[in-house]
Amino acid sequence: MRSSATVGTGVVLVCALVLSGCSSKSGDSTDTLQVVADPVAATAPVSPQPAAAPAGTVIASPEVTALAADPATGTLAVAVPDAVLLYRAADLAAAPLRVPVAGRAEHLRVSGGVLLATLPAAGQVARIALPGGEVSTLTVAGQPAGAVVEGDRTLVAVRDRKAVDVFSGGQLTKTIEGQLYSADDVLQAGGNTVVLDELRTALFSVDVDGGTMAEGLRAGDGATNAVADSFGRVLVVDTRAGALLAFSTGPLLLRQRYPVPGGAYGLAYDAQRALAWVTLTERNEVVGFDVRGGEPVEKYRFPTVRQPDSVTVEERSGRVVVGSAAGEGVQVIQS
Template sequence: MRRSATVGTGAVLACALVLGGCSSGSGESTDTLQVVADPVAATAPVSPRPSAAPAGTVVGTQGEVTAVAADPATGTLAVAVPDAVLLYPADDLAAAPVRVPLAGRAAQLRVSGGVLLATVPTAGQVARITLPGGEVSTLTVDGQPAGAVVEGERTLVAVRDRKAVDVFTGGQFTKTIQGQLYSADDVLEAGGSAVVLDELRTALFSVDVDGGTMAEGLRAGDGATNAVADSFGRVLVVDTRAGALLAFSTGPLLLRQRYPVPGGAYGLAYDPRRALAWVTLTERNEVVGFDVRGGEPVEKYRFPTVRQPNSVTVEERSGRVFVGSAAGEGVQVIQP
C-alpha cells in the first residue's frame, strides 16, 4: 500500500495561500485551514502500563520529564524536569548533572545557535543556557513563550497566547509579527525560511521576518503537535489526532508526504547525520525510527520505551536516542 501524499497546485493551493478562504458558488467564504468551529489543541494520548521492558538503559530523574535535547558540539544531554534543566555529560549519564534552576516548567528545549533555549510559559521567559557550564541569560517575553529558535543574529520566539512571533536581536526585543494565527506554538528555521506551528488551527505558516508579516499557510493534518526541521529544508510535523508523519517543503509551503504512524504519535526528533526521524507512540510505549531520505518514510527501528514517552532527542555523533518519560520514569537511552 502506498502511503505518501502530495499537495498539488491550482485552486486548493491558491485557497491555502490567501488564508482568507476561497469563495463558493453561493458567494460565501470558506476557511480552508479551519478544522472545527471551536478548535482545541491535540495532546499526547495517555500511555498504558508498559507490556515490555524498555530497550537500552534508563536514567532516573526526579519528577516528570517535560523535554529533552542533545548538543553534539559539547556532548551534553539536557533534561527538563519541574522548575529546572539537568545537564548531563552524554557519555557519562551516571555523573551528577549540573542543575540549572528555572522560573517555572520548561515547555520546550532546543539547541540552536550554539546555546540551549528553554521556554518557560508561566514566567514569560526564554532561558538561554550555555553548554556545558549552564550559565543563564534570560529573554523577557510579553506572554507565554512556547518555542524559540536562533536565526542568525536574531532569536525568534513563538508566543502562544498573543498569537505572535517576537523577534529579539542581541537580547533586545525588536518587533512582533502577528496575523492569521489562532496560537503560536513553535517556530522553526528550515530551508532558509522561518515557519510557525499553530496547534489550534493545526496549520503551518511561513513568516517574513524582515517584512514583519505572516505569509502563506497550510493545514497540517487534524491535530498537529510537534515539528522539527530536517536536513533537506523541510519541516516534519506529527499529526497526533490522525496518526501521521507529515513532510512540508518551504518557500513556498507544500505538503510533500503524509505517512500513517498509528499508536499515538507525539514526540518527534531528527538525526541529520543518518536522516532518521524518531517518533514516539504514547499509546504503545514505543519509539520508531524512519529513514526520510526517499519518496516516503521507511521504518528502520522500533523499540519499547518508558511509560508516557512524550519527548525524544538524538545525539548526532553516536546516533543514541534519548526518550523522556512524562510519567516520572526517567530518561531512556537507546543505541540503535
C-alpha cells in the same frame, strides 16, 4: 529489539492549498482551514502500562517535560519541573549539572550555539550556555512556546498573543502577527522561517525582514510537534490522524503524509543518519524512520518507558533518548 517492517502504506503528496486572507478569529465560519467551531489543540494520548521492558538503560528522573542534545559540546539537556539537567553524553551515569529555571520548561532547542528553554508560565526564554550552564533570559509578554536563533536574532513563538516576537541583543525589535490562532513553535528550515499553529493545526511561512505572516497550509487533523530536517523540510507529527507529514519550504508545500498509528507524538531528527524518531504514546514505543527517499522507511522500533512524550538524539553516537512524562525516567537506546 530492531525491526525493518513498515507500518501501513505511505502516501506521497504534493499539495499547495495556500491560505491567504484568512480570518484571525476561530469562530469565523468562512475560514477554509477551520474544522470545528471551537478548535482545541491535540495532546499526547495517555499511555497504558508497558507491555514490555524498556529497551536500553533507564536513568531515574522526575517528570520529563522536554529533551535536547547538543553534538557540539556532547551535552544532553533534560527539562524537569523548575530545572534543566545537563548531562555529559559521554558519561550519562554521572550526576548532571542542575540549572534552575523559573518554572516548567515546555520546550528545549539547541540553536545558535545555546540551549533555548521556553518557560510559558514565567513569560521567559532561558538562554543556557553549554556545557557550563550559565543563564541569561529574554522577557516575553505572554506565553513563549518555542524559539530559534536566526543569525543575530532570536525568534520566539508567543502562544497566547498569536505572534512571533523578534529579539536582537536581548531587546524586542519586532512583533509579527496575522492569521494565527496560536503560535506554538517557530523553526528555520532551508533558510526559511515557519511557525506551527496547533489550534489551526497548520504551518505558516514567516517573512521576518518584512514583518508579515505569509502563506499557510493545513497540517493534518491535530499537529503537535515539528522539527526541521537536513533537506530544507519541516517534519510534523499529526497526533489525531496518526501520521508523519513532510513540508518543503520556500514555497510551503506538503510533500509526504505517512501513516504512523499508535499515538504519534514526540518527534526528533538525527541529521547524521537522516532518521526521524517518533514516539507512540498509546503503545509505549519509539520508531525510527529513514526520511531520505520518497516516503519514510521504518528502520527501528523499540519499547519505551511509560508516557514517552519527548525524544531527542545524541548524534555523535546515534543514541536515542526518550523522556517519560509519568516520572519513570530518561531512557537511553543505542540504535
